[in-house]
Amino acid sequence: MTKSEVVKIILENHQSAPVAFGEAFAPANIALAKYWGKRDEELNLPRTPSLSVSLGQYGSHTKISQTDNGDFYMLNGQVVAADTSFARRLGLYLDLFRPDTDFFFRVETVNSIPTAAGLASSASAYAALVFALNDFFQWRLDKTALSILARLGSGSACRSVYRGFVEWQAGTAESGMDSFALPLAHTWPDLCLGLIEISSEEKPVSSRAGMKRTVQSSVLYKNWPEKVEKDLERLKTAIEKKDFALLGQTAESNALAMHATMIAAWPPLLYWLPQSLETIHKIHRLRDEGLPVFFTMDAGPNIKLLFEAKDKDDVSHQFENIKIIQPFDWAGEKT
Amino acid sequence: MTKSEVVKIILENHQSAPVAFGEAFAPANIALAKYWGKRDEELNLPRTPSLSVSLGQYGSHTKISQTDNGDFYMLNGQVVAADTSFARRLGLYLDLFRPDTDFFFRVETVNSIPTAAGLASSASAYAALVFALNDFFQWRLDKTALSILARLGSGSACRSVYRGFVEWQAGTAESGMDSFALPLAHTWPDLCLGLIEISSEEKPVSSRAGMKRTVQSSVLYKNWPEKVEKDLERLKTAIEKKDFALLGQTAESNALAMHATMIAAWPPLLYWLPQSLETIHKIHRLRDEGLPVFFTMDAGPNIKLLFEAKDKDDVSHQFENIKIIQPFDWAGEKT
Numbered sequence: 192m193t194k195s196e197v198v199k200i201i202l203e204n205h206q207s208a209p210v211a212f213g214e215a216f217a218p219a220n221i222a223l224a225k226y227w228g229k230r231d232e233e234l235n236l237p238r239t240p241s242l243s244v245s246l247g248q249y250g251s252h253t254k255i256s257q258t259d260n261g262d263f264y265m266l267n268g269q270v271v272a273a274d275t276s277f278a279r280r281l282g283l284y285l286d287l288f289r290p291d292t293d294f295f296f297r298v299e300t301v302n303s304i305p306t307a308a309g310l311a312s313s314a315s316a317y318a319a320l321v322f323a324l325n326d327f328f329q330w331r332l333d334k335t336a337l338s339i340l341a342r343l344g345s346g347s348a349c350r351s352v353y354r355g356f357v358e359w360q361a362g363t364a365e366s367g368m369d370s371f372a373l374p375l376a377h378t379w380p381d382l383c384l385g386l387i388e389i390s391s392e393e394k395p396v397s398s399r400a401g402m403k404r405t406v407q408s409s410v411l412y413k414n415w416p417e418k419v420e421k422d423l424e425r426l427k428t429a430i431e432k433k434d435f436a437l438l439g440q441t442a443e444s445n446a447l448a449m450h451a452t453m454i455a456a457w458p459p460l461l462y463w464l465p466q467s468l469e470t471i472h473k474i475h476r477l478r479d480e481g482l483p484v485f486f487t488m489d490a491g492p493n494i495k496l497l498f499e500a501k502d503k504d505d506v507s508h509q510f511e512n513i514k515i516i517q518p519f520d521w522a523g524e525k526t
Numbered sequence: 527m528t529k530s531e532v533v534k535i536i537l538e539n540h541q542s543a544p545v546a547f548g549e550a551f552a553p554a555n556i557a558l559a560k561y562w563g564k565r566d567e568e569l570n571l572p573r574t575p576s577l578s579v580s581l582g583q584y585g586s587h588t589k590i591s592q593t594d595n596g597d598f599y600m601l602n603g604q605v606v607a608a609d610t611s612f613a614r615r616l617g618l619y620l621d622l623f624r625p626d627t628d629f630f631f632r633v634e635t636v637n638s639i640p641t642a643a644g645l646a647s648s649a650s651a652y653a654a655l656v657f658a659l660n661d662f663f664q665w666r667l668d669k670t671a672l673s674i675l676a677r678l679g680s681g682s683a684c685r686s687v688y689r690g691f692v693e694w695q696a697g698t699a700e701s702g703m704d705s706f707a708l709p710l711a712h713t714w715p716d717l718c719l720g721l722i723e724i725s726s727e728e729k730p731v732s733s734r735a736g737m738k739r740t741v742q743s744s745v746l747y748k749n750w751p752e753k754v755e756k757d758l759e760r761l762k763t764a765i766e767k768k769d770f771a772l773l774g775q776t777a778e779s780n781a782l783a784m785h786a787t788m789i790a791a792w793p794p795l796l797y798w799l800p801q802s803l804e805t806i807h808k809i810h811r812l813r814d815e816g817l818p819v820f821f822t823m824d825a826g827p828n829i830k831l832l833f834e835a836k837d838k839d840d841v842s843h844q845f846e847n848i849k850i851i852q853p854f855d856w857a858g859e860k861t
Contacts (some may be wrong), residue, residue: 457775461803
C-alpha cells in the first residue's frame with residue numbers, strides 16, 4: 192500500500208476547509224524500548240512495538256499556511272533551502288495533503304531541541320506538522336488517525352501525538368491501520384531525564400538507512416524482536432509499580448542491545464563517539480558507587496540519563512552541561 | 527566428565543618418566559572467528575568452532591622441573607605469589623599431572639606478549655606448559671592429545687599447539703575428546719598483524735566470566751553460533767583464495783558481533799575504552815580513504831590490525847607504537 196492510499200482512507204469522511212493558518216505543538220519523545228527495523232519501508236511500519244516517554248515542553252511548534260509560487264520552509268528562524276534533504280523529504284510528505292498540485296505550503300517550525308542530533312526532532316516535527324495540518328484544514332481527526340498520519344512522515348512521530356508514556360503498537364495489517372500509538376495511563380512525577388549532548392553534528396548515517404542496513408546485514412538482529420517483547424513487559428511492570436531500578440535497567444539494556452545489532456551490521460554502524468563511551472563508563476562507575484542512574488541512547492552519539500528527582504543534585508553535579516527534564520512535572524524543570 | 531578423568535584417558539598408555547627438566551615454546555594466537563561461550567565450563571568445551579592465526583615468534587617459553595616444599599612459579603623473571611589468581615589457577619591445573627600429592631613443580635614462563643591485556647597470553651602459556659610437561663614426563667603425546675590437554679588449562683590454548691592458521695573444531699562428545707585444534711594447510715606470507723595496545727591493565731571482567739554472563743543474559747547471543755558458522759566458511763574461502771578484503775571484513779565483523787553480544791549482556795560488558803573507539807573510527811576513516819586495513823579485538827580494549835605487507839609503511843605511519851607481526855614471514859618482522 193502507498194502513503195497516498197492511506198491518507199485517502201483516513202481523510203475519506205473528513206471535510207478539508209483550509210483556514211488562514213494552522214498551528215500546533217508536539218513534544219519530542221525518547222524511547223525506552225526502541226523502534227529499530229521496519230517491516231514496510233514506505234509506510235514506516237515497525238517490526239516491533241516500542242514505548243516512549245515524551246519530553247514535556249520540549250518539542251516542535253509548527254505554523255502552517257498557504258503560499259504562492261512553491262513551498263516555503265523555515266526552521267528555527269532560518270529559511271530552509273529547497274535542495275536540502277530536509278526540504279525534499281518535507282515536500283514529498285506535504286504532497287500527500289495538497290488539495291491540488293498548485294497548492295503550496297508555508298511551514299514554520301521551531302524546535303526546542305537540536306535537530307538531527309539523536310534527540311528525535313523529526314518525531315516532534317512530523318507530529319506537530321500533522322497537528323498543524325489538522326488545524327489548518329479543519330479535519331477534526333482523532334488522535335489515532337493523527338498518529339497514523341504522523342507515522343507516514345517519520346515512524347517515531349506517531350508516538351509524539353501523546354504526552355507521558357506512550358506505546359506504539361506494531362500492528363499486523365498490511366495497510367498499517369492498526370499501527371499507531373496509545374497513551375499509558377500511569378504518570379511518574381519523580382522521573383527525570385538528563386540530556387547530555389556529545390555532538391550536535393548531523394549523524395553520518397540516517398536512522399532510516401541504519402535500520403535498513405541492520406535488518407539486512409546483522410545476524411544478531413534476528414533476536415531483536417524477542418528482546419523488545421521482553422523489555423516492553425518489564426517496562427510496563429516497572430511503570431505500574433514505580434520500580435525505578437527495573438525501568439532504568441530495562442531501558443539501558445534495550446538501548447545497548449539496539450546498538451549491539453548495529454555494531455554487528457556490515458559495514459559496522461558505530462554511532463558512539465569516544466566521549467559517548469567515556470560517559471557510559473562514568474555512568475557505570477557512578478552506579479557501582481551507589482548512584483541509581485541509567486541511560487538510553489538513540490541512533491546517535493548523545494546520551495539520555497534516567498534518574499529520580501531525589502538524585503537530581505548528585506546527577507547534575509556529576510555531569511556538566513546536562514539538561515534535566517521531568518516529563519511529568521514541568522514546573523520543576525531546570526532549563 | 528571431570529578434567530582428571532580426561533587426563534587419565536589421555537595418559538592411559540603413556541609412560542610418565544620425569545627427566546631433569548622439560549622446556550618448550552608455544553606461539554600466541556589471535557582468533558579471526560572467535561571462541562565466545564562454553565557448552566561445558568569444566569572442560570572448556572566451546573559452543574562453536576573458531577579459527578586463529580598464530581603470532582610467529584611471539585608467545586610463551588616455559589621451563590618445568592621438580593621442586594621440594596610446594597610449587598614455585600616465575601613469570602617474566604618475577605616470582606608469582608601463591609595467593610594470586612594466576613598461581614591458584616596454575617596450581618589447580620598442575621594438580622592434574624602430579625605423580626603424587628607430594629610432587630611439586632617449578633614453572634618458569636617468559637611471555638613475549640603482555641599478560642592479560644587481551645593479547646591471549648593464557649593461550650600460549652597453557653600450550654607451552656603442556657608442551658613442557660610432555661617434554662618433562664617424556665609422554666610423547668601427539669598434537670591432538672596435547673591440544674586437548676591445553677584446552678583444559680585455557681580454551682584458546684588448544685589452538686596454540688600449531689603455527690599458522692588453526693581451526694578449533696567444537697566437537698560434540700561430552701568428554702570433549704573430539705574438541706581439539708587442527709592446522710590449516712595454507713600459508714599467507716604477506717599477511718600482517720598490527721598490535722595496538724590501548725591499555726595493559728588487567729581487564730575488569732575475565733574472559734571466562736564474560737562468556738558466562740553473555741551466554742546467560744544476552745538475548746543476542748542466540749544468533750552467535752550462526753554468525754561463527756558463516757564466518758568460518760568465509761574465512762576458509764578467503765584463506766584459500768588469498769582474498770584479503772574478505773578475510774579482513776569477516777574477521778572485523780566477527781569481532782564486532784562478539785562485542786555486540788557482550789554489550790547486550792546484563793550488566794553490560796563494555797571492554798572498549800574511549801581510545802579503542804577512537805582507533806576503530808580511525809580505521810574506518812582510513813578504509814574509506816582507500817587503505818585496506820581491518821581489525822579484530824578480543825575481550826579487552828586492545829586492537830589488532832589486519833593488513834597486507836604492501837601497506838606496511840602506510841599503516842605504521844598512521845599508528846604510533848604499533849607492533850607489526852608477519853605470522854608467516856618471521857624474517858620480515860619489525861620488532
